[in-house]
Amino acid sequence: MMRMKKYSVLKIVSLQPRKGKKIILGITQIHNCVYSSSQRHGYCTLGEAFNRLDFSSAIQDIRRFNYVVKLLQLIAKSQLTSLSGAAQKNYFNILDKIVRKVMEDQYNPRLIKDLLQDLSSTLCILIRGVGKSVLVGNINIWICRLETILLWQQQLKNLQMNKQVNNGLTLSDLPLHMLNNILYRFSDGWDIITLGQVTPTLYMLSEDRQLWKKLCQYHFAEKQFCRHLIPSEKGHIDWKLMYFALQKYYPIKEQYGDTLHFCRHCSILFWKDTGHPCTASDPNTCLMPVSPQHFIDLFKF
Numbered sequence: 001m002m003r004m005k006k007y008s009v010l011k012i013v014s015l016q017p018r019k020g021k022k023i024i025l026g027i028t029q030i031h032n033c034v035y036s037s038s039q040r041h042g043y044c045t046l047g048e049a050f051n052r053l054d055f056s057s058a059i060q061d062i063r064r065f066n067y068v069v070k071l072l073q074l075i076a077k078s079q080l081t082s083l084s085g086a087a088q089k090n091y092f093n094i095l096d097k098i099v100r101k102v103m104e105d106q107y108n109p110r111l112i113k114d115l116l117q118d119l120s121s122t123l124c125i126l127i128r129g130v131g132k133s134v135l136v137g138n139i140n141i142w143i144c145r146l147e148t149i150l151l152w153q154q155q156l157k158n159l160q161m162n163k164q165v166n167n168g169l170t171l172s173d174l175p176l177h178m179l180n181n182i183l184y185r186f187s188d189g190w191d192i193i194t195l196g197q198v199t200p201t202l203y204m205l206s207e208d209r210q211l212w213k214k215l216c217q218y219h220f221a222e223k224q225f226c227r228h229l230i231p232s233e234k235g236h237i238d239w240k241l242m243y244f245a246l247q248k249y250y251p252i253k254e255q256y257g258d259t260l261h262f263c264r265h266c267s268i269l270f271w272k273d274t275g276h277p278c279t280a281s282d283p284n285t286c287l288m289p290v291s292p293q294h295f296i297d298l299f300k301f
Helices: 046-052 063-080 084-107 111-130 138-158 177-184 190-196 200-206 209-219 224-225 239-247 293-298
Strands: 007-012 022-033 039-044 261-265 267-272 287-290
Touching: 022 239, 022 293, 046 063, 046 084, 063 084, 063 111, 063 293, 084 111, 084 138, 177 200, 177 209, 190 200, 190 209, 190 224, 190 239, 224 239
Parallel strands: none
Antiparallel strands: 007 022, 007 267, 022 039, 261 267, 261 287
């Protein structure tokens, strides 16, 4: 018996709603063998879309993990008060799973620390300003959530990275040119610094001026770093300092293993790696990547 693959996607009527108009969404379940669909239409908010796309499962996929964390961080910064009670509960349930995953797998704790810092800052402001801002739910629930966040922050602060016991090939055994290639594939400066702390050799390679110059050129336009030139004592440009200085003024390019995509032909949101059975003659021309910020912008009306 052939097992049919099942797709979970989100259908969108309009990607650019006019002011005062809401986006109509529906969950579509499609099978790739026998075409059948069941849709539930209705007006949808950011919270409802957040619930329907099942981000809780997405965080178990390492390719989608960073995307979901970034989305949660953006919501924490500016959209927390727009979530309904059910969406809030889902948001914090997903956050709890993320923290548990990081504590168990020790995967990218810095990313989660940044998210929790932004979330705690937002909650402190909202709780202090009760009455001035719209905070959905009982104030005591929000205080409990803040206490939970502070507890998570302390747990991550005390997180000890397990030393891997490996009798096989290690990073130290690789030739210099391979180690250099690894460093040049990183798009995040903090990842380069972290890897540079592993061995003296990696530290030497991580301090290479050309490495940081390439990173600056990848993330920023020439006119941007021309405005913030930071020369070293020897008169050369300190590209490492430049990178972190420019980060304060301009957004860096985002990279994710898997992202949500929008099909203009079918009006459907889906994970790129999952795909969907598009009926267009040339499906690739209909696809558009949706960044976490773009996803949030869809629901600003």
